[in-house]
Amino acid sequence: MNETENRSRDALGTWHDPQALATLRALHRSGALAVQYARVQALLARMPATDLPAAGQLLARLDPKEVCRHADVPVVTVAVTGHSTVAPLVAPLTAELARHGLLLEAKVAPYGSYLQDLMRPAAVGEDQPQLTLCLLDAHTVFDDVTVPWRVEDVEAAARARLSLLAGAVRTHQEAERGLLVLNTVPLHRRYTQQLIDLRSRARLGAVWREFNRGLLALAEQHPGVVTVDLDPLVAEGVPACDPRTAQYARARLSDALLAAYAREAAHVVRARLGRTRKCLVLDLDGTLWGGVLGENGPGGVELGSGLRGEAFQEFQRVLGQLGAQGVLLAVSSKNDTDAVQEALRTHPAMVLRAEDFVRVNANWKAKHDNLRDIADRLGLGLDSFVFVDDSLFECGLVAEQLPEVAVVRVDEEPALHPAALLADGWFDLFELTEADLERAGRYRTEALRQEFREDIGSYQDYLEGLGLEVVLRPPDDAEIGRVSQLTLRTNQFHLATERLQIPQVSARMERPGQYVLAVRARDRFGDHGLVGALFLRRDAEILRIDNFVLSCRVFSRGIESACVSAVLEFARDTGARAVTGRYQPTPRNTAFASFYAEHGFAVTGTDPDDPDTVVFRHALGDIAPAPAHLRLQAAFGPFDGVPV
Amino acid sequence: MTTALADTEEFRILLEDELGLDIRAEDLDRPLDDFPEWDSVLLLRLVTVVESLVGRRIPVVDLLETRTFRQMYEVVVGR
Numbered sequence: 107m108n109e110t111e112n113r114s115r116d117a118l119g120t121w122h123d124p125q126a127l128a129t130l131r132a133l134h135r136s137g138a139l140a141v142q143y144a145r146v147q148a149l150l151a152r153m154p155a156t157d158l159p160a161a162g163q164l165l166a167r168l169d170p171k172e173v174c175r176h177a178d179v180p181v182v183t184v185a186v187t188g189h190s191t192v193a194p195l196v197a198p199l200t201a202e203l204a205r206h207g208l209l210l211e212a213k214v215a216p217y218g219s220y221l222q223d224l225m226r227p228a229a230v231g232e233d234q235p236q237l238t239l240c241l242l243d244a245h246t247v248f249d250d251v252t253v254p255w256r257v258e259d260v261e262a263a264a265r266a267r268l269s270l271l272a273g274a275v276r277t278h279q280e281a282e283r284g285l286l287v288l289n290t291v292p293l294h295r296r297y298t299q300q301l302i303d304l305r306s307r308a309r310l311g312a313v314w315r316e317f318n319r320g321l322l323a324l325a326e327q328h329p330g331v332v333t334v335d336l337d338p339l340v341a342e343g344v345p346a347c348d349p350r351t352a353q354y355a356r357a358r359l360s361d362a363l364l365a366a367y368a369r370e371a372a373h374v375v376r377a378r379l380g381r382t383r384k385c386l387v388l389d390l391d392g393t394l395w396g397g398v399l400g401e402n403g404p405g406g407v408e409l410g411s412g413l414r415g416e417a418f419q420e421f422q423r424v425l426g427q428l429g430a431q432g433v434l435l436a437v438s439s440k441n442d443t444d445a446v447q448e449a450l451r452t453h454p455a456m457v458l459r460a461e462d463f464v465r466v467n468a469n470w471k472a473k474h475d476n477l478r479d480i481a482d483r484l485g486l487g488l489d490s491f492v493f494v495d496d497s498l499f500e501c502g503l504v505a506e507q508l509p510e511v512a513v514v515r516v517d518e519e520p521a522l523h524p525a526a527l528l529a530d531g532w533f534d535l536f537e538l539t540e541a542d543l544e545r546a547g548r549y550r551t552e553a554l555r556q557e558f559r560e561d562i563g564s565y566q567d568y569l570e571g572l573g574l575e576v577v578l579r580p581p582d583d584a585e586i587g588r589v590s591q592l593t594l595r596t597n598q599f600h601l602a603t604e605r606l607q608i609p610q611v612s613a614r615m616e617r618p619g620q621y622v623l624a625v626r627a628r629d630r631f632g633d634h635g636l637v638g639a640l641f642l643r644r645d646a647e648i649l650r651i652d653n654f655v656l657s658c659r660v661f662s663r664g665i666e667s668a669c670v671s672a673v674l675e676f677a678r679d680t681g682a683r684a685v686t687g688r689y690q691p692t693p694r695n696t697a698f699a700s701f702y703a704e705h706g707f708a709v710t711g712t713d714p715d716d717p718d719t720v721v722f723r724h725a726l727g728d729i730a731p732a733p734a735h736l737r738l739q740a741a742f743g744p745f746d747g748v749p750v
Numbered sequence: 751m752t753t754a755l756a757d758t759e760e761f762r763i764l765l766e767d768e769l770g771l772d773i774r775a776e777d778l779d780r781p782l783d784d785f786p787e788w789d790s791v792l793l794l795r796l797v798t799v800v801e802s803l804v805g806r807r808i809p810v811v812d813l814l815e816t817r818t819f820r821q822m823y824e825v826v827v828g829r
Binding site: 131134135159160162164166167191193194196197350354355357361485 | 766767768769770787789791792793795797798799802810811814
């Protein structure tokens with residue numbers, strides 16, 4: 107099918123499927139929703155956003171245990187607390203998490219119990235939720251204000267409330283009770299208009315922003331706190347409050363705002379689970395520029411000049427902004443590669459150039475095959491991909507062939523492209539690190555390495571020619587964020603998949619007998635940066651490798667073997683009798699199930715607390731040396747060389 | 751749904767489709783306390799759903815004070 111036929115066919119349909127909710131309801135009515143849960147994610151992927159809360163009502167009725175008997179779906183435990191009635195969040199949050207293939211197990215707190223919830227110590231044997239959502243609303247302040255009131259009264263109430271909240275958040279974080287999500291609080295007209303003098307009214311606005319500024323600052327003070335700003339959601343036209351449900355049921359954020367908040371919260375969950383997407387694959391004709399390159403030629407596409415041309419250019423600026431923060435940009439376009447390269451190189455209005463893309467796949471093969479090719483070459487899973495196209499046909503085919511790819515369909519109005527792409531926080535992460543800012547450059551250097559490899563006779567010759575240098579040492583303060591990020595984002599070489607926020611990494615570093623080691627690597631083509639981390643613990647005469655994580659960018663170069671050799675030697679030199687390692691299987695790390703066995707460790711059994719986890723042991727009798735093609739420097743930190 | 755709640759059967763289907771509640775025809779006159787799944791959060795959702803369906807405001811307080819699904823239906827259709 108040629109592009110013109112695709113386009114005329116596209117004009118007839120829409121990406122969102124208005125029948126998806128009816129299909130879900132039919133499943134529910136027939137009693138088959140739990141049994142057929144595997145179909146839910148695909149239904150939700152194309153469901154109009156306005157139908158998601160209704161879908162959530164049905165999904166929230168399912169028993170998570172029953173669902174897990176029929177579908178392989180990860181369960182996320184979320185504690186929901188807040189100032190007012192918070193239960194109405196459960197249905198939309200259930201739907202938003204189900205869109206990402208996650209099953210919500212919500213623990214809803216009683217009305218108004220948030221301060222107590224944040225401050226009470228975790229009960230013995232209580233399972234800690236993976237995150238806590240603490241919903242705040244205007245009553246958080248106005249409950250403490252009595253009639254008649256002046257702005258000064260609101261200011262005092264806001265200040266007192268913020269201080270109480272800051273204390274509760276500190277207690278929660280110091281008790282290591284996990285990720286906490288707060289939100290800013292919209293100011294309602296029903297309050298501003300109760301002040302009839304315009305000067306006071308303006309001041310109330312300022313006082314209110316100061317309260318919200320304080321809430322946002324809590325996220326700066328505590329690495330384990332996220333504050334979702336509701337202002338941008340309200341600015342999209344979402345009503346903040348329904349006066350009747352606020353009055354009669356004390357549900358003080360509107361259903362629509364809770365639905366929008368749930369979408370943001372689901373992306374916080376994704377980031378928390380290491381599911382931040384990494385690569386954005388873009389179509390060209392109709393997506394990055396207007397018109398058809400094959401018909402108009404490289405100079406003739408709609409870009410830069412003219413109304414629509416400016417809109418496409420604006421979309422490219424948005425993409426450039428994402429790219430500058432480490433999102434890998436790539437192209438998949440049905441076009442002749444020479445024409446595409448010429449347009450990228452010579453079109454005067456292109457914001458993005460060839461060097462801004464880690465891959466440009468312009469050919470006539472199916473897009474799902476191109477996406478697979480890009481994923482292979484970057485060494486990334488397709489579940490870290492987002493695909494953008496204006497063609498319904500291409501979007502539909504990719505969604506069907508590669509359900510793990512997030513598909514964003516942009517339409518014929520380029521001014522709406524940015525909103526369509528940014529409707530979901532696919533690339534949301536907790537903190538940008540140096541590695542994010544340099545990521546695209548590193549992937550391009552990787553392409554140079556691949557060319558070098560293709561020129562060289564054998565893989566061993568290639569490794570020897572790389573001049574690889576590996577440094578193993580405790581991370582400095584600026585590197586802790588990157589270590590945390592590796593544990594949060596790495597799925598393949600992650601032997602005991604343990605996600606650690608920044609404070610948890612710091613805590614490990616401070617505990618006597620524990621070691622956090624960062625792995626850095628460079629070669630003749632450039633610096634890979636901080637690519638891995640080891641978490642060690644000394645337990646009498648045993649040195650335990652609690653976890654080992656390595657970026658997929660540097661697999662198969664002997665770095666992992668060199669790190670193990672260094673740990674074994676360190677253990678022997680400091681009087682340990684053995685080193686143990688753990689492999690905890692996940693769907694994504696199975697390629698490394700026998701990593702320890704391949705490095706001279708013997709299986710000793712499974713972890714009594716987690717029967718899936720295999721424990722390995724190395725008796726330190728015969729330590730294989732680090733591979734000869736690399737140079738390794740290791741320093742284990744303040745406890746270096748102290749015999750047990 | 752083409753007609754706006756012509757009878758209790760349509761209301762029953764609405765409860766099932768919109769709220770995921772499995773209510774049989776003979777349950778309509780049983781006290782709401784007999785349904786552990788029923789709560790005020792569902793009632794709020796019902797208000798949103800019904801108002802967009804019938805296109806007019808329904809009296810929330812009257813709805814909150816109902817004791818059976820049939821009474822709820824009567825408030826919703828304005829009897």
